[in-house]
Amino acid sequence: MKRPPKDTAQSQRGIGRRTLVVGGLQLATAGLLALKLRSMQVEQAETFRLLADENRINIKLLPPARGLIYDRRGVLLAGNEQNYRITMTREDAGDVEEVLDRLSQLIPLSDTARAEALKEMSNRSAFVPVTIADRLTWDDITRVTVNAPALPGVTTEVGLSRYYSQGADLAHVIGYVGPVSDFDLSRIENPDPLLQIPKFQIGKTGVEAKMEEVLRGSAGTRQIEVNAIGRVMRELSREEGQPGADLQLTIDxxxxxxxxxxxxxxxxxxxxxxxxxxxxxxxxxxxxxxxxxxxxxxxxxxxxxxxxxxxxxxxxxxxxxxxxxxxxxxxxxxxxxxxxxxxxxxxxxxxxxxxxxxxxxxxxxxxxxxxxxxxxxxxxxxxxxxxxxxxxxxxxxxxxxxxxxxxxxxxxxxxxxxxxxxxxxxxxxxxxxxxxxxxxxxxxxxxxxxxxxxxxxxxxxxxxxxxxxxxxxxxxxxxxxxxxxxxxxxxxxxxxxxxxxxxxxxxxxxxxxxxxxxxxxxxxxxxxxxxxxxxxxxxxxxxxxxxxxxxxxxxxxxxxxxxxxxxxxxxxxxxxxxxxxxxxxxxxxxxxxxxxxxxxxxxxxxxxxxxxxxxxxxxxxxxxxxxxxxxxxxxxxxxxxxxxxxx
Amino acid sequence: MSYLEYNVKSVPTGFRKLLFLNWPIILLLCAISSAGFIMLYSVAGGSINPWLEPQLKRFALGMAVMLGIAMIPIWFWRNVSAVGYIVSVLLLIAVELFGEVRMGAQRWINLGFMVLQPSELAKITVVMFLASYYDWLPLNRKSHPLWVFIPVMIIMVPTALVLKQPDLGTALLVMIGGGTIMFLAGVHWAYFAAVIASGVGVVWAVMVSKGQSWQLLKDYQYRRIETFLDPASDPLGAGYHITQAKIALGSGGWTGRGFMQGTQSRLNFLPEKHTDFIFTTLAEEFGFIGATTLLALYVALILICIFTALQNRDRFGSLLTLGITMTFFLYFAVNMSMVMGMAPVVGVPLPMVSYGGSAMLVLLVGFGLIQSAHVHRAR
Known part of the structure; x- marks a missing residue:
């Protein structure tokens, strides 16, 4: 089948006309895309930048050190004691059961504590550290640290907890601290965001309770970058809190x-x-x-x-x-x-x-x-x-x-x-x-x-x-x-x-x-x-x-x-x-x-x-x-x- | 037996063909792919693994395939277009029977040495077969109902098979690519008006069928449509992807957050950041300037392809070039609209940039055909 040249020329003219229509539509679409890009990236950039930061930045509160309480001569009555604890991260541990077995040979670990830790770990994301044991002695911590290679995912941490050096002698005066309860929160009109920290310690009775505002101090903040599943990627900024004021009692x-x-x-x-x-x-x-x-x-x-x-x-x-x-x-x-x-x-x-x-x-x-x-x-x-x-x-x-x-x-x-x-x-x-x-x-x-x-x-x-x-x-x-x-x-x-x-x-x-x-x-x-x-x-x-x-x-x-x-x-x-x-x-x-x-x-x-x-x-x-x-x-x-x- | 065969003497032979390649197209392809390489390096956190290295290998392979195809005379490709079409339809059927199910859809077929997505191949072979059909069809018959029905069937068979996978995005691309060839070949306007009208009807039917026994789309496709219409309705569920994509894109601003500094992609807020949503990462890190530069590269490529098609006096060559150009255009237009929230999320990659073998290989085969048409054009 042979096509005369005229036919081809006519066909090409037709294609040319329609190509102008199609090409025009394509250019128009591209222009539309450019306009949309401009509207999002130039006009609404600030809004989106803010949303991106909201996505990635979490603010964590840093609990301040509670004010100390001294007697009139300067004897420390209520102090903050370093409290050693052991946490475990599931994803780093690999075989959780086995690591726990090894851990229980080094530190006292009751069956209930063990069961609780296992439950907690399975409920949380794999990268969240879970506290296994609290208030350990320095010896326990040393033993765990020395055996660290055999205990993947296990880390030792130190926190502060209240200690009353005089024990019972000042119990009714100083009182004691305890974790903030829902009841405590319901009584406070405008609660300090610190009180939302789980198990945050506040004064329950005595001077600890009545001077709570003075002793508590103000929270520091830590800005952390988190990814989509909440894993902490890095610390962006850290502002230390103001430790609570120290009190000196008139008590001898x-x-x-x-x-x-x-x-x-x-x-x-x-x-x-x-x-x-x-x-x-x-x-x-x-x-x-x-x-x-x-x-x-x-x-x-x-x-x-x-x-x-x-x-x-x-x-x-x-x-x-x-x-x-x-x-x-x-x-x-x-x-x-x-x-x-x-x-x-x-x-x-x-x-x-x-x-x-x-x-x-x-x-x-x-x-x-x-x-x-x-x-x-x-x-x-x-x-x-x-x-x-x-x-x-x-x-x-x-x-x-x-x-x-x-x-x-x-x-x-x-x-x-x-x-x-x-x-x-x-x-x-x-x-x-x-x-x-x-x-x-x-x-x-x-x-x-x-x-x-x-x-x-x-x-x-x-x-x-x-x-x-x-x-x-x-x-x-x-x-x-x-x-x-x-x-x-x-x-x-x-x-x-x-x-x-x-x-x-x-x-x-x-x-x-x-x-x-x-x-x-x-x-x-x-x-x-x-x-x-x-x-x-x-x-x-x-x-x-x-x-x-x-x-x-x-x-x-x-x-x-x-x-x-x-x-x-x-x-x-x-x-x-x-x-x-x-x-x-x-x-x-x-x-x-x-x-x-x-x-x-x-x-x-x-x-x-x-x-x-x-x-x-x-x-x-x-x-x-x-x-x-x-x-x-x-x-x-x-x-x-x-x-x-x-x- | 077209016009070409009387003028073959003017066609370059042997390695001289290399000089007659359309080099601007090759340079633009390299530029666009390079943008993709940079982004794949970035989303991997500054590493050539796991994405950049395989992508480079595929690109090298693809470029070789493109040059190989370009060396072979265009009339050979016209003669085998029917074979190509039949093979791709058979592959689509094979996918239906033996395909691998990934992410709830049967789209892949494992060939042993590579995983093939036959629907990608279909985009090219449909265009190719239709171009040769209209090359063969006498001009006076082009709007005759019978001779319109045949190309419609040529389009609908693979489209139906792709829809069944189900892959709405590719099906639409195949359909629009084929329709464009028919339009360019000069089929009467009235047919297209009718198709657009019935298209509106189909959309209506699709929306009405939801929840009925004869529901036309899968639930996830309805969700995607709903999410597209109102992404804020489900910000943590189906709308999450599109919301996060828009945040990434918008937060880029004029100049972007800098190479490898995009927080949305680096912190995994972006879904599919190396494949379908790679444009958002680029826009986040290189800003409006970077995003429009890529868009300009695409437009330049399109324009050069259209220009070479118009230069070509062979009907098969120019129709094929325009059809492949349209397919290429549809890729980036749909992908960009999708990540900017202007179209539903249908799973179309950003051509030459997104990580993935099938799409890149198929597109380079297409550009090989464009080059072949260009090299072997009548002078």
């Missing part, structure tokens, strides 16, 4: 430790205040617990043991426990009456062993009565009838107002958990809270610190401090924050006639140092370091007329929880007061027998900075004291050594 840890040891075996609270500036030198609750248990994660058995102990080791009795102050309240009643002008200090009131008030018989602790007593003798011998009479003259409202001036029934602003308000009852309180009228019997009960009156050891120590100085001593627990001293609270004069206070102090001097005083047996036997004080014994049960007729059952014959609380408040030296102290021994029996000796021992420790000479004690107790001191030394020593070693 040596004194604190002594008091804790002295209170061993008792359920008790004791507080020592420095009268110069209101510094709390010791805030002790006994028994205590080891806060390190909580940091590590407390076991159920340990938790149950703490919770079921009748002495309630978890309660911070020194600030949280409230007790009827008993006779230690008498100074308040007396001062209220003196201030009101209804009482002449020299006036004598007859004590026959009981007082009839509107048909009810109120008994003095001394069944035969004290005879005629004036203010001085009433305090020295702790006569109750005197106060039954005085309180009726002055009325409850003025007594309560006086109690509040001395720090009772007032919540003191301290960075501690559950600081109790106590109760200084008045007519209005009873009407609003109880819905009942105030009765004269209530006043009579309150006059000797029974009935509705409640006070914590802290409040009693503050009361004692204010009596001793005549100034409104306000307690301080934080000495410095990051080296800057916290301002001393104002300590204006309390505004009472100094004459009255002097009489009260003289009577308190007599309580301890007059041979007829209720705390004479617990005196300080150095004339210029004499302690003034007041004993208190507060009932937790009602003594029926029947029992009284039979003779009151002695404390020793009662079950522990029905025995009287023993209290003592005091200050020393009488002539130039430096410290005030309050001791409450729950169900300890009589104040003069159970609380006063403790207060005396504690006061001597404070006055002599831990080295009281045996001569300072009354001669008849020196043998017992030296034995007791040796026992306490033995108890304190191991703890101290451990503390130094760890710090």
């Amino acid at each position: 840890s040596a004194l604190q430790t002594y008091v804790e040891a002295r209170l061993e075996g008792e359920s008790a609270g004791a507080v020592v205040i420095d009268l110069e500036n209101g510094d709390l030198r010791a805030v002790v609750s006994s028994p205590s617990f080891d806060p390190n248990l909580f940091v590590r994660g407390i076991s159920v058995a340990e938790w149950n043991a703490l919770n079921e102990n009748p002495f309630r080791p978890l309660a911070a009795k020194a600030v949280q426990g409230t007790y009827p102050p008993g006779s230690t309240f008498k100074m308040i009643t007396a001062l209220a009456a003196l201030e009101d002008g209804v009482l002449d200090p020299e006036e004598t009131i007859l004590c026959r062993g009981y007082t009839e008030v509107s048909g009810t018989r109120f008994h003095c602790w001394k069944s035969g009565g004290h005879g005629n007593v004036n203010l001085h003798d009433s305090l020295k011998q702790s006569c109750d009838c005197y106060y039954y009479e005085v309180s009726q003259r002055v009325g409850i409202d003025k007594i309560s107002a006086m109690a509040r001036r001395f720090g009772l029934g007032v919540r003191h602003d301290l960075p501690l958990s559950a600081v109790a308000e106590g109760l200084a009852p008045d007519k209005e309180w009873k009407a609003t809270v109880r819905g009942e009228d105030w009765r004269i019997g209530d006043t009579v009960n309150a006059s000797i610190g029974q009935g509705y009156v409640l006070a914590s050891p802290l409040q009693l120590a503050i009361m004692s401090a204010r009596i001793a100085t005549g100034r409104t001593i306000t307690p301080r627990l934080i000495h410095t924050i990051d080296g800057i001293e916290t301002p001393k609270q104002s300590d204006d004069t309390i505004g009472l006639n100094e004459n009255y206070l002097r009489r009260i102090r003289a009577a308190m001097d007599a309580v301890s140092n007059n041979n007829r005083g209720t705390a004479y047996g617990s005196r300080i036997n150095v004339s210029d370091k004499r302690m003034g004080g007041k004993t208190g014994t507060s009932q937790v049960r009602r003594i029926t007329a029947e029992e009284r007729a039979r003779g009151v059952t002695s404390n020793a014959d009662l079950p522990w929880e029905r025995r009287d609380h023993a209290l003592f408040v005091g200050f020393a030296p009488v002539d130039d007061p430096k410290y005030a102290v309050a001791v409450v021994v729950e169900h300890g029996g009589g104040g003069s027998a159970a609380a006063a000796p403790i207060a005396r021992d504690v006061m001597l420790q404070a006055l002599y900075e831990g080295q009281p000479p045996l001569e300072a004690y009354p001669s008849n107790v020196r043998g017992r004291i030296s034995e007791q001191q040796r026992a306490i030394q033995n108890r304190v020593q191991p703890g101290a050594i451990q503390g130094n070693d760890r710090a």
Whole structure:
């Protein structure tokens, strides 16, 4: 078949025309592509650049080092301890089971921990390191490091965890830290992003909790580049966080430790205040617990043991426990009456062993009565009838107002958990809270610190401090924050006639140092370091007329929880007061027998900075004291050594 | 028995043919492939393995094949075009029976020494066979319904087989490539108007069939269409690829992030970064300037091919050249539209740049045919 040339030329013209159409379409398409490229790469470049960075950049928070807590002398109380742990990365390990087998020959690895680690690893991406073991010793770590070639995928890491060098001795003051819980988060309005870090440690109780914001510091950030499956490729930038501020407490840890040891075996609270500036030198609750248990994660058995102990080791009795102050309240009643002008200090009131008030018989602790007593003798011998009479003259409202001036029934602003308000009852309180009228019997009960009156050891120590100085001593627990001293609270004069206070102090001097005083047996036997004080014994049960007729059952014959609380408040030296102290021994029996000796021992420790000479004690107790001191030394020593070693 | 055979005396012989090759086309092919080599080196994180080295070998092989084909007179290729067509249809059937299933589609056939994608081959052989058909067909019959039906069948048989694999992208390319030859050969406008109208009808039918018992496409193809229409609807699922591709491309800016500095590809946010989505990596690392330069190279290649086709007074030669040019154009136009979110993701590689043997080899065979037509043209 032969095609004429004309046919070809015609065909080529046709192809040419249509090629123009097709080529034109192709060029138009290419132009469209170029325009689209321009719109994406030039006009929207910024948007896409941002999206690309969002894709690849992850911001990780770097937890800051928590602020340290020191005592007033610079002893580290709460520190950050290096915590060694072992992690394993599945993709590097190869045969996970086998590596775990080898690992368990080197370090203690329980079957449950092993199962958990295996589960965690299978749930996570292969490149995510999973913690296998935590809180290992340096020896364990060394063994793992030496055997590293046989343990592919296993790495050792070091983190910081809280350590409390003084253990139980400061548990109620410092508190402890623990991992942030959903409950914690729900209470915080605008949570720091740090709190979102899993298992981030925050203060749960005590100073750790109340000073959380100061101690925590601020987070650092680490910008990391991640790929599409989240694997970290490299670190782009790192900004270290601001470590938390260090705190220095006003607590003297040596004194604190002594008091804790002295209170061993008792359920008790004791507080020592420095009268110069209101510094709390010791805030002790006994028994205590080891806060390190909580940091590590407390076991159920340990938790149950703490919770079921009748002495309630978890309660911070020194600030949280409230007790009827008993006779230690008498100074308040007396001062209220003196201030009101209804009482002449020299006036004598007859004590026959009981007082009839509107048909009810109120008994003095001394069944035969004290005879005629004036203010001085009433305090020295702790006569109750005197106060039954005085309180009726002055009325409850003025007594309560006086109690509040001395720090009772007032919540003191301290960075501690559950600081109790106590109760200084008045007519209005009873009407609003109880819905009942105030009765004269209530006043009579309150006059000797029974009935509705409640006070914590802290409040009693503050009361004692204010009596001793005549100034409104306000307690301080934080000495410095990051080296800057916290301002001393104002300590204006309390505004009472100094004459009255002097009489009260003289009577308190007599309580301890007059041979007829209720705390004479617990005196300080150095004339210029004499302690003034007041004993208190507060009932937790009602003594029926029947029992009284039979003779009151002695404390020793009662079950522990029905025995009287023993209290003592005091200050020393009488002539130039430096410290005030309050001791409450729950169900300890009589104040003069159970609380006063403790207060005396504690006061001597404070006055002599831990080295009281045996001569300072009354001669008849020196043998017992030296034995007791040796026992306490033995108890304190191991703890101290451990503390130094760890710090 | 075309015009050519009367003028063979003017055709160069022996190694003189090398001088008469269209060297600009070869240079442009080398330039475009070089862009691909650079990108394959980059996406491998600065390594010639695993992609650059095999690609270089294939390119060398392909160039040799191209030159070999160019040396053989164009009328030989016209005479064997029917054989080529039949072989490729048989291969497509073989793929249906013995093909390897990869990524949910039967597209590969293992020849032992290489893995072949017969659908790629079909793109060339359909164009070749249609060009020889119209070379043979007297001009006055070209719009006669019977003589239109025959080329339509020539196109539809391989298209149907490719669709069945299923490979919608290649099927469309085969169809449009063949249709272009018919259009260029001068088939009446009305036919194309009818085809476009029925095409719209088919699209309608396809969308309506979704979820019905007679559903025309696979579910993943519907998802791709939906994702194309609204990539943001499923940013972590099917829309992930296209969203990440657009981010990579857009974040390049004017000058790009620099060689081997593209975060999207280096950090594996980009899917198929060495094959279908390689253009996004290039655009990310070399920016608007780099991307438009590559586009300009493609356009220059197209224009030179069109120019040489128009110079060629042999109908088979010019139709074949234009058909292969169109196929080449469709490759990069569809690929670029796809990665820029202007077309659904249909699995079309960027010609000469994407990693992959079949496409590059087939395209170089095509350019060998263009060269042959150019060398053996009537003067």
